[in-house]
């Protein structure tokens with residue numbers, strides 16, 4: 001069984017094992033990304049190539065990508081392959097559920113979600129790395145800081161309104177076709193989250209603890225030994241960046257802002273991601 005990358009056109013000669021490295025490249029194709037840990041999940045899946053047979057769509061957030069073009073180059077999936085696609089912006093693109101549904105009603109969707117406050121900071125950190133001149137996070141986060149009015153039109157904040165985005169998807173897909181992966185769990189227990197992914201896809205659990213180790217320098221789990229080389233490998237330096245220090249009061253306000261949306265999201269998914277708990281812990 002092989003994983004088929006939907007973002008590259010494939011000829012029979014190319015119809016070979018998709019290796020961890022190329023999977024990571026797929027994740028890296030998109031300029032604006034979602035900062036949930038989706039690439040980490042993607043890369044984890046690339047630890048082995050024999051995963052089974054299923055159709056799968058990876059849903060992420062940020063930036064609008066020309067997905068019509070992508071569908072046009074979608075390769076044919078042959079027996080024994082699974083087709084995977086990771087496009088960061090789909091989760092927050094209004095037209096995406098309808099279009100994807102008209103293409104493949106039985107598609108399986110995987111969404112990696114992370115505390116929306118951390119996600120917003122991660123998103124900002126990524127933009128800052130490319131445009132160091134942008135205003136501070138604290139400035140961008142508010143429409144009016146004195147009044148405590150959060151700027152929900154800022155994409156870094158809007159994307160974290162998961163319940164609203166999910167509502168859009170549930171008009172077209174039943175919850176049973178969507179798997180929500182915890183971005184936090186993905187860091188502390190990558191094998192556990194990968195187990196859920198494999199179960200969801202109806203696959204034998206092939207990716208396990210033995211594929212991961214915790215790299216102290218990187219501060220994240222890394223792959224012990226990808227199939228394409230004998231060397232352990234961590235994700236690149238754009239994954240796991242140090243975040244700038246954000247005013248704790250701003251963080252507190254953002255947490256308050258997100259709370260009702262998070263609660264709604266937990267109710268909709270039937271999963272408690274415990275993002276409020278994190279606040280108590282800190």
Ligand SMILES: Nc1ncnc2c1ncn2[C@@H]1O[C@H](COP(=O)(O)OS(=O)(=O)O)[C@@H](OP(=O)(O)O)[C@H]1O
Nearest residue numbers: 033034035036037038039040122220221239240241
């Ligand atoms: N194993 C491993 N190694 C490195 N980073 C990891 C890993 N697992 C999850 N993460 C978290 O993934 C965050 C980036 O999310 P994405 O993979 O979705 O990035 S991207 O948006 O597609 O660029 C990235 O966010 P930042 O910490 O803000 O850089 C990481 O916290």
